[in-house]
Amino acid sequence: MINEKINNCCCCKGKESLNKIENDNTCPVCKASGVKVKNITVRHLVVDTLAEFVGDMDYYICMNEECNIVYYNPESGVKFEKQQVKVPIWFKKDANPKYACYCSKVTEEQVIDAVIKHGAKTIKDIIEITGAMKNSQCQKNNPLGKCCHKIIQEAIDKGLSMK
Numbered sequence: 001m002i003n004e005k006i007n008n009c010c011c012c013k014g015k016e017s018l019n020k021i022e023n024d025n026t027c028p029v030c031k032a033s034g035v036k037v038k039n040i041t042v043r044h045l046v047v048d049t050l051a052e053f054v055g056d057m058d059y060y061i062c063m064n065e066e067c068n069i070v071y072y073n074p075e076s077g078v079k080f081e082k083q084q085v086k087v088p089i090w091f092k093k094d095a096n097p098k099y100a101c102y103c104s105k106v107t108e109e110q111v112i113d114a115v116i117k118h119g120a121k122t123i124k125d126i127i128e129i130t131g132a133m134k135n136s137q138c139q140k141n142n143p144l145g146k147c148c149h150k151i152i153q154e155a156i157d158k159g160l161s162m163k
C-alpha cells in the first residue's frame with residue numbers, strides 16, 4: 001500500500017513520462033518496449049469490425065507474453081488486444097494453436113513432431129514434411145510481419161533438445 005502511494009506520487013509520474021518521450025515505443029499497459037510492425041500487417045490481422053480504426057500508421061507489437069495488448073500506436077493511443085486480432089499470437093500466454101508458420105498454418109507442435117518422429121533437422125526438412133513456408137505471405141499473415149523462418153528454427157531447436 002505504501003509502495004503503491006510512492007509509485008503514484010506526482011514526482012515519480014513526471015519522471016516516467018520523461019522516459020516515455022525518449023523511448024515512446026513502450027506498451028501503454030505493461031510498459032515493455034515493443035517491436036515495430038508495418039501498417040499492412042496490422043490492417044490484415046485486426047478483426048474486420050475494428051479495421052476502420054487501424055488508419056494508415058505503423059504500429060508496435062507488445063512482446064510481453066503476459067500482456068493482453070498486441071498492437072499499439074503511442075502517438076494516436078490506438079491499441080488492439082489479443083481478442084481483437086484474428087490469429088493467436090504465438091509468444092503470448094495461452095496462444096492456441098501456437099503457429100510457427102502463419103501462412104501455411106503449421107504449428108510449433110507439428111514442427112517438433114517432425115523433428116522427433118520424422119527425424120527432421122533443418123528448415124528444408126520441415127518444409128518437406130509439414131508444407132510450412134509455402135505460399136509465403138508473411139507480411140500479411142505473421143503478426144510481426146516478418147518471415148517465419150526464425151520461429152521455425154526455434155521450434156526445430158526445441159524439438160532437437162527434447163530428443
Ligand SMILES: [Zn+2]
Binds near residue numbers: 027030062063068
Ligand atoms: Zn504490453
